[in-house]
Amino acid sequence: MKREGPIAVAFLSGMIVLCGYFFKAKPIIDLAAQIVRWRIIVAAFALALGGVNMFRLHGRVVVEKRKNWPYSAIFIIAFVAYFILGVTKSPTSAQYMYIWQNVYQPAASTMYSFTLFYMTSACWRAFRIRNWQAGVMMVTGVVVLLGQVGLGSAISPFIPKFAGWIVANPNAAAIRAITIGGSLGMVMMSMRVILGLERTYMAGGND
Amino acid sequence: MQLKQTRVIWLVLVVIVLLPLIKPLGLPLGPSPETEAAYQFIDKLPSRSITIMDLSIAPSSEGELWPMALAIGRHHMAKGHRVIVTTFIPDGVMYAEKLKEVAEKEFGYKYGVDILVLPYRAGGETALVALADNIRQAYDRDQYGRSLSELPMWQDITKIEDIALVSCYTAGDDHLWLARHVWAKHKVPCLGGVIALSAPEAIVYFQNGQLVGLISGVKGAAYYESKIGKPGLAVQSMDAQSLGHAYLLFLMIAGNIVFWTSKRRNLEKRPAGGD
Numbered sequence: 001m002k003r004e005g006p007i008a009v010a011f012l013s014g015m016i017v018l019c020g021y022f023f024k025a026k027p028i029i030d031l032a033a034q035i036v037r038w039r040i041i042v043a044a045f046a047l048a049l050g051g052v053n054m055f056r057l058h059g060r061v062v063v064e065k066r067k068n069w070p071y072s073a074i075f076i077i078a079f080v081a082y083f084i085l086g087v088t089k090s091p092t093s094a095q096y097m098y099i100w101q102n103v104y105q106p107a108a109s110t111m112y113s114f115t116l117f118y119m120t121s122a123c124w125r126a127f128r129i130r131n132w133q134a135g136v137m138m139v140t141g142v143v144v145l146l147g148q149v150g151l152g153s154a155i156s157p158f159i160p161k162f163a164g165w166i167v168a169n170p171n172a173a174a175i176r177a178i179t180i181g182g183s184l185g186m187v188m189m190s191m192r193v194i195l196g197l198e199r200t201y202m203a204g205g206n207d
Numbered sequence: 208m209q210l211k212q213t214r215v216i217w218l219v220l221v222v223i224v225l226l227p228l229i230k231p232l233g234l235p236l237g238p239s240p241e242t243e244a245a246y247q248f249i250d251k252l253p254s255r256s257i258t259i260m261d262l263s264i265a266p267s268s269e270g271e272l273w274p275m276a277l278a279i280g281r282h283h284m285a286k287g288h289r290v291i292v293t294t295f296i297p298d299g300v301m302y303a304e305k306l307k308e309v310a311e312k313e314f315g316y317k318y319g320v321d322i323l324v325l326p327y328r329a330g331g332e333t334a335l336v337a338l339a340d341n342i343r344q345a346y347d348r349d350q351y352g353r354s355l356s357e358l359p360m361w362q363d364i365t366k367i368e369d370i371a372l373v374s375c376y377t378a379g380d381d382h383l384w385l386a387r388h389v390w391a392k393h394k395v396p397c398l399g400g401v402i403a404l405s406a407p408e409a410i411v412y413f414q415n416g417q418l419v420g421l422i423s424g425v426k427g428a429a430y431y432e433s434k435i436g437k438p439g440l441a442v443q444s445m446d447a448q449s450l451g452h453a454y455l456l457f458l459m460i461a462g463n464i465v466f467w468t469s470k471r472r473n474l475e476k477r478p479a480g481g482d
Contacts (some may be wrong), residue, residue, distance in 0.1 A: 021392075029340075032340075033340050033341050033344065036333055036336050036340065037337055037344070037345070039330055039333040040328055040329060040330040040334050040337060042330075043329040043330035043331070043333065044329040044330075046329075065310070076301055090351070090352075091297075091301075092300065092304050092350060092351065097301065097304065100301055101295050101301070104266065105266045105269075105301075106266075108265070108266035108267055109266045109267065109269060109270070111267070112267035112268075113265070115222070116218065116451070118415070118452070120216055120217065120220050120455060120458060121213055121216060121217075123455045123456075123458040123459045123462065124212075124216055124458040124461070124462045125462060127459045127462065128463060128466050129467075136218060136453070138463075139457065142456055142459070143458060145452050145455070146427055146452065146453075146456070146468050147237070148403060148452070149234075149237075149426065149445065149448050149449035149452050149453075149472070150234030150235050150236055150237060150391075150425065150445055150446065151449035151450070151451045151452065151453050153234070153235040153236065153237035154234050154235055156447075160237040160238055161238070161392050164238070167406070167407055167410055168325075171407045171410070171412060172407075172411050172414060175224055175368065175407060175408050175410075175411050176411055178410070178430065179408075191437060192445050195381070195473050
């Protein structure tokens with residue numbers, strides 16, 4: 001039953017939602033919509049579970065005074081304070097937004113901006129033309145990169161046009177092939193889950 | 208030696224990006240047919256049309272996505288369209304709030320009549336499916352906890368087909384979800400606002416007609432800002448981006464010259480006949 005239960009739930013949920021997409025029968029459509037709404041509730045629980053897990057993980061680090069425990073303590077204080085503020089006031093309250101705009105937003109943007117510096121170093125050290133394929137890739141990259149910015153138009157109006165052609169033709173052809181291939185794989189995987197052949201989502205695999 | 212070299216490279220980068228922000232160069236924007244298509248579609252929508260804007264923006268993607276969302280929001284408001292703002296990531300709530308403020312302060316929009324903010328829903332693609340298949344069952348309260356049945360704008364919406372355009376601003380896959388669940392199933396026009404990195408993938412959906420327009424990265428946002436005649440952050444940052452890209456290209460080319468020169472020198476130094 002430990003295995004049969006989840007397989008039965010996966011089969012029924014999958015088949016009902018699938019039928020709801022292809023058939024116009026109202027009871028099936030309504031039932032499929034209901035299952036989709038349950039999925040949203042499950043996702044919200046998963047989010048809460050993630051929060052609890054983070055809290056437990058960092059709590060243990062602080063209690064056992066492991067390496068870098070003050071960072072975990074800061075995390076817990078910020079987590080609890082922000083959570084209480086969000087629940088008691090609301091995420092659109094002035095206090096909540098003040099912290100978000102003056103602490104979280106600049107910190108998150110700064111973290112992301114750091115990638116530019118690593119990219120710059122990579123351009124100098126890593127992008128090497130070792131064979132003709134790498135040469136083609138480099139030339140394509142240069143044209144598309146210039147076509148994305150005003151400098152390309154300033155050098156020649158031909159550059160953005162050529163960049164647009166590369167993106168709209170060879171690139172689109174490759175993307176379509178990848179997307180169709182990936183989608184077929186996804187359909188097969190979904191069918192395997194629905195039919196109970198794929199059981200890795202139960203953590204125990206086939207055993 | 209290598210550390211010193213890296214520091215110099217980074218310092219030059221900082222100077223190159225900062226200079227055009229202080230003194231703009233006014234480089235041309237170049238064509239953007241996908242953005243033009245988006246502008247033309249929105250411009251032709253009748254006044255009082257209801258549109259949905261999915262602001263799935265986070266601070267990491269704000270630089271690219273917020274200017275385009277703001278420009279399109281302003282265009283909707285200038286044309287008198289009614290706007291429903293929603294999000295499928297927690298951070299999006301903040302940007303929805305910012306857009307609501309713009310609507311109320313700049314355009315005199317009235318909450319519940321001209322603009323509506325729906326709360327964040329977990330579940331990503333599944334949440335969007337719920338919105339597309341039965342919008343009235345997917346939401347019963349707004350972002351502020353008010354019952355939607357009390358709000359006049361909500362009375363005009365019974366199903367997704369009542370919406371004239373659904374647009375998304377995302378660093379994820381929201382534009383693909385729109386194409387799959389809103390356009391393919393309900394034939395409601397969709398528009399994608401994506402980061403430049405996602406553009407090569409998203410362009411396929413524009414070519415197929417599954418997206419009526421596509422705005423990608425700062426360039427798309429800057430183009431849209433100039434189209435509505437309100438140059439903002441995207442136009443300002445275009446020159447910095449141009450020079451930043453030029454610097455990256457210079458480093459790539461210079462790096463290769465150094466690499467091939469030193470390789471050749473090593474080959475020449477190698478004793479004849481040895482390996």
